[in-house]
Amino acid sequence: MSTTPHAPQAPHTPQDGAEPPVLDLAAVGIGPFNLSLTALADEVEDLAYAAYDRRPAYDWHPGLMFDWAKLQVGFLADLVSLVRPTSRWSFLNYLAEHDRMYPFYIAERFHVPRREYADYCAWAAARLPGCHFGTDVTAVHWDAERALWRLTLTPADGAAGPTAAHPTTRLARNIAMGIGTEPHLPTALAVPAARTPDRVFHSGEHLHRVEGLRAQGVRDVTVVGSGQSGAEVFLDLLRRQRDAGWSLTWLTRSWGFAPLDYSKLVLEYTTPAYMRYFNGLDPAVRDRLIASQWQLYKGIDTETIDLIHAELYDHLLDGDRPPVTLLPGTALLGARTADDGTIRLTTSHADTGAERELATGAVVAATGYAARRPACLDPVEKLIAWDGQGRYDIDAGHRVRTVPEVTGGLFVQNAELHTHGAAAPDLGIGAYRGATVLNAVTGRQVFRTPERTAFQTFGG
Numbered sequence: 321m322s323t324t325p326h327a328p329q330a331p332h333t334p335q336d337g338a339e340p341p342v343l344d345l346a347a348v349g350i351g352p353f354n355l356s357l358t359a360l361a362d363e364v365e366d367l368a369y370a371a372y373d374r375r376p377a378y379d380w381h382p383g384l385m386f387d388w389a390k391l392q393v394g395f396l397a398d399l400v401s402l403v404r405p406t407s408r409w410s411f412l413n414y415l416a417e418h419d420r421m422y423p424f425y426i427a428e429r430f431h432v433p434r435r436e437y438a439d440y441c442a443w444a445a446a447r448l449p450g451c452h453f454g455t456d457v458t459a460v461h462w463d464a465e466r467a468l469w470r471l472t473l474t475p476a477d478g479a480a481g482p483t484a485a486h487p488t489t490r491l492a493r494n495i496a497m498g499i500g501t502e503p504h505l506p507t508a509l510a511v512p513a514a515r516t517p518d519r520v521f522h523s524g525e526h527l528h529r530v531e532g533l534r535a536q537g538v539r540d541v542t543v544v545g546s547g548q549s550g551a552e553v554f555l556d557l558l559r560r561q562r563d564a565g566w567s568l569t570w571l572t573r574s575w576g577f578a579p580l581d582y583s584k585l586v587l588e589y590t591t592p593a594y595m596r597y598f599n600g601l602d603p604a605v606r607d608r609l610i611a612s613q614w615q616l617y618k619g620i621d622t623e624t625i626d627l628i629h630a631e632l633y634d635h636l637l638d639g640d641r642p643p644v645t646l647l648p649g650t651a652l653l654g655a656r657t658a659d660d661g662t663i664r665l666t667t668s669h670a671d672t673g674a675e676r677e678l679a680t681g682a683v684v685a686a687t688g689y690a691a692r693r694p695a696c697l698d699p700v701e702k703l704i705a706w707d708g709q710g711r712y713d714i715d716a717g718h719r720v721r722t723v724p725e726v727t728g729g730l731f732v733q734n735a736e737l738h739t740h741g742a743a744a745p746d747l748g749i750g751a752y753r754g755a756t757v758l759n760a761v762t763g764r765q766v767f768r769t770p771e772r773t774a775f776q777t778f779g780g
């Protein structure tokens with residue numbers, strides 16, 4: 321598969337000191353969600369639009385890009401198809417441009433390889449005129465006099481171009497924050513991770529670090545967490561075991577290595593219909609629901625569980641491979657580096673309360689991701705309506721509530737798990753949410769969004 325090289329683009333350069341045109345919408349971050357917004361924006365005539373990302377080029381979760389991993393949603397959940405199937409930025413058009421239509425048709429693969437989806441996104445990102453990489457949005461101010469947002473754009477490390485040395489500013493009527501979430505490391509692991517980052521690291525780093533573990537002669541590895549990342553990292557380490565010769569421990573504080581729920585009527589909880597209903601609920605009810613619905617967004621794809629079980633069975637057939645230990649209901653409480661260089665983990669069992677110490681050579685923390693509160697919004701912190709827990713208060717249209725003097729829209733993508741439910745991080749909602757934002761920004765229905773998205777009637 322060819323990954324299209326993408327030359328970093330410099331932010332807009334004012335010519336002869338002239339101010340660049342005011343943007344109707346500026347997107348901060350280019351992950352799958354703001355990339356979807358950018359692809360849809362490309363379909364809107366006369367929209368002044370730009371999206372910025374600090375990375376040099378589009379690169380989706382490279383530390384977990386296993387060549388055998390699949391996308392967890394069907395290919396129709398691409399950047400555009402669920403609202404604008406005729407767009408040139410559809411996955412099918414990507415296939416056509418790469419002359420893979422017939423092989424794809426015969427393959428009958430609804431869930432495409434993760435690397436194919438990543439390559440599709442990189443293909444779109446490299447061609448969409450609205451994408452500007454190598455540009456960090458370092459500050460956002462509200463210009464009350466002009467009633468516009470002012471973004472400070474700072475060339476990220478390694479960015480090329482004539483403006484590389486100088487920050488610039490850009491004015492915008494609306495902003496869409498699509499900055500994703502950040503890797504979460506339990507406090508217990510903070511000190512060992514700082515001291516030995518090559519042996520204690522987050523799962524997002526896995527493929528960048530795993531060869532190093534072998535080179536260091538690590539004899540045993542512990543994986544913490546039983547979401548999809550933990551399962552994939554464990555499977556990868558298990559498959560490398562014959563060569564690396566390490567023993568493996570996989571622990572999670574969840575009651576078990578539980579599956580994601582993919583049953584059809586439960587999947588309707590990731591549709592716009594449920595998202596709207598969820599947003600209208602009392603915040604305390606929303607918090608209770610999101611905790612109880614964890615198998616919608618946390619858990620392991622059953623196919624991955626089957627692959628792990630098959631690998632463990634083959635392990636038995638091989639006779640005497642180094643041991644593998646699976647510990648459900650086991651929370652990591654503490655960690656320290658011992659004098660002999662091993663990492664000593666303190667764990668506690670959910671049912672028995674028993675505490676034990678476990679010595680290991682390395683730890684991969686597949687302990688998930690947390691919401692970001694971006695530093696670039698610090699200058700407007702007091703203008704934003706935060707909820708009692710320091711989270712955005714977000715309306716049904718994905719717009720963050722602000723003080724009334726702020727007339728420009730501040731939209732968010734994938735920062736609204738607490739206000740919109742399990743659909744927020746789901747790739748299947750990206751095109752719908754992007755279309756909703758663009759309809760609001762243009763003040764007209766540029767995109768017809770689907771009315772019927774679930775058979776169930778939520779809320780009775």
Ligand SMILES: Cc1cc2nc3c(=O)[nH]c(=O)nc-3n(C[C@H](O)[C@H](O)[C@H](O)COP(=O)(O)OP(=O)(O)OC[C@H]3O[C@@H](n4cnc5c(N)ncnc54)[C@H](O)[C@@H]3O)c2cc1C
Pocket residue numbers: 348349350351352353354372373374375381384390391392393455456457458498499500501549694696733734745746747748
């Ligand atoms: C390995 C993995 C696989 C996943 N697979 C699926 C799946 O198959 N199906 C599914 O539904 N969900 C999946 N998810 C969950 C989720 O949809 C993804 O994590 C997705 O990447 C979220 O996209 P995003 O656009 O919110 O953010 P991200 O992909 O995190 O992108 C955010 C971008 O913002 C940039 N940025 C941040 N701050 C700034 C700033 N101030 N200035 C400029 N740029 C900035 C960052 O550089 C980054 O490129 C997966 C998650 C992981 C970890």
Ligand SMILES: NC(=O)c1ccc[n+]([C@@H]2O[C@H](COP(=O)([O-])OP(=O)(O)OC[C@H]3O[C@@H](n4cnc5c(N)ncnc54)[C@H](OP(=O)(O)O)[C@@H]3O)[C@@H](O)[C@H]2O)c1
Pocket residue numbers: 384389390391392506523544545546547548549550552571572573574617618619650651652653686687688689745
């Ligand atoms: N194939 C794919 O498409 C793919 C791949 C990777 C990720 N994803 C998606 O990306 C999102 C993040 O997934 P993720 O696997 O990185 O994270 P996750 O789903 O949030 O899982 C984190 C796991 O770590 C456990 N954990 C956290 N702290 C712990 C501690 N101190 N001790 C023991 N266990 C601890 C959690 O237990 P609790 O449940 O008790 O908190 C949970 O089992 C999910 O929506 C996932 O579906 C998709």
